[in-house]
Amino acid sequence: MRIALFEPEIAGNVGAVLRLGACLGTAVDLIEPMGFEWDDRRVRRTAMDYIDHVAVVRHPGFDAFRGSIGTQRLVLFTTKGDRSAYDFAFRPDDVLLFGKESAGVPAAVADACAARLRIPMRPQVRSMNMATSAALALGEALRQCGALPG
Structure with a gap:
């Protein structure tokens, strides 16, 4: 199982998802362009040293990403x-x-x-933070597949 982020804009969110991937043993794909420089210290500040424990693959665009996953099923999380x-x-x-x-x-x-x-979620609100959504989604997916670590 993998997490893919389409053109993420907020370094802190990417850092939080990288930390999530490290903790749950899930690789993270980043589909460019991103809304910040990759060497942005805010990514490392949020991911901390966990960034060294997650496989990260950067893709120059959606077509390159799509070509890299072969027949794996792509599941989109969206408010729609x-x-x-x-x-x-x-x-x-x-x-x-x-x-x-x-x-x-x-x-x-x-x-x-x-x-x-x-x-x-409650109808009075628009959406959750992307990193929070990723945590909820990945936790449920891994739980269903019997793949939660520890």
Whole structure:
């Protein structure tokens, strides 16, 4: 299982997702362009020394990323999702995709995904922080697959 971030804009969110990947043993794909310089110290400040314990792959764009995952199923998490993440059957080789913080993903990227899932939340609010969403989604996916560490 992998986490993929489409054109992330906030270094702190990327750092938090890298730390999540390190803790749960999940690689992280970063689909460029990103909204910050990769050497941004804010990434390392959030990821801390955990960044040394996660496999990170940077892709120059969505097409390059898509070509790298072969037949793995791409599962998009979006506020526009038509199914709850808790009513979905995850597979161990799924790639969990999260869009950029300000705009999600374009329609063409959403159309390339096998599923569009949402994390249920109160109707009075728009969305969760991307790193928080990734943690909830990955935790459920790994739980279903019996792949939670420890």
